[in-house]
Amino acid sequence: MIIVVDGLNRHQFSDVLDEMFELRARVFGERLGWDVKIEDGKEIDEFDHLDPAYVIGLDDGGNVVAAVRALQTTGPHMLSDVFSAILDGEPPIRSATMWESTRFCVDTQRLNRGKDKNSVSYATCELMIGSLEYAKNAGIQDIITVIDPIMDRVLKRSNCAPYDYVGKTVPMGKVSALAALLDCTDERIDAIRDFAGITTDVFLEEDKALELFNSKKQLDQSPANRDHKPLTELEKYFVEQMNAARTEAERQDVLRLIETLTDTFTPEQKTALLHTPRAFAHEA
């Protein structure tokens, strides 16, 4: 699902943004070998301080799996500055109805090569649909996007071939970079939706997105689950008891028993057990 984070709501989504900056560090720093600044595992540049808009894709587990950044072309943006080599010294296009999109990335480690909901292809299409619809609703007619040749191929394969290119392809890190033009028309959006089989609204409301993202955080915070330590015999017993409980009274009995055995467990184990079955769901 897609969430748009900009200067108005970013205070609510700082954890989501951090995860996106980490994804960008992996993609642009490590995989593509671009000359980007990475601090504390996050790739953040000066354009991130200009209140851009981020279109971010979350998977069903609440992980950030795709992201892109948008800026107006009337003011400071990357093609007028750090990507000027692509334009070969020419001034960039400036238009009220054109946005620039940069740092388009998907998590190829987490996602698979197929076409299902957990694939690179699906996440890319969903992000494209989200970006194009967000832009179109803002009255934007075209997007100029800085991408690498692999992303260019992905776009072509996803019924979203750029209608033209501007400037030239220049070497950048392990790959190269180019500027492509995409129209924000219903025809293009429909074509991607057809390809990916996405018929529903891709946008998640703010509170729903936070809920989804935070549900993952809670899981991460239960240590017994995080390091996938094998469960002790006693822990296993409680998980079984909990799963076997048929009524609320039976469930309460198990919880009481866990409470009385406080000395036996570390506080982390206890907390995790009390959240059974969710905390141990995939192990039990």
Added chain:
Amino acid sequence: MEIVDLSTLPDSETRYTEFLKQVCEKHDMDHAAYAGMNPAAGTVAGFVTYDDAWNEHYQKQGLVMIDPTLHMAKRSIAPVDWSRLERSPDFQRVFRDAHDFGLSNQGVTIPVRGPYGDIGFLSATRDCSKEEWRKLYTHVISDLQSMAVHIHDNVVTSDELTGALYHPNLSTREAEILQWVAAGKSQQDIGDILSISHRTVEVHLRSSREKLSALTTPQAVGRAIAIGLITPG
């Protein structure tokens, strides 16, 4: 109805208000306002179609300091529908007052970010049902974006210093396309001549118009000839 290019209106303060009135008329809005800040020149500009009574109140109460339609929109790249601001206390303060002056709290603010840290806001408001507003918004938002940049560029370049910085910087491609337009070629022809899509031609023309602070292509051609960027037909 065609909106008159700002630079063709007589050079006075009222031309901006005149322009805003035309924007309202063309796009079915009750009122429109422009506010702009130009740090290079250290100036703040404001033009509105509101009644004097509200203007006076707005200034006297210093509402500009808290007006969320400006302060929040500054942080967005997209137009900000005022419904997104409803929950803030500042919004309630400003619009409780506005309500007393018969002004609607239904509107949109379009932020414009310029190249030199300059920033402008075009706001438009309309008192109507939510459903009607959605329809109107979708219909006019793209054009309002262009109008926002047009008034902003004209206000900013009217300052001598920034005007000098804002010298139209056409790319080779943009100048080439304008030159073909001056020679009477259609967009389709030009796309064929240059082996690029006609949408690319359109995108370059839009960019050229904006860089030349023109609303229409003929105006852009005229101006490009006047400053020697291209030659007559």
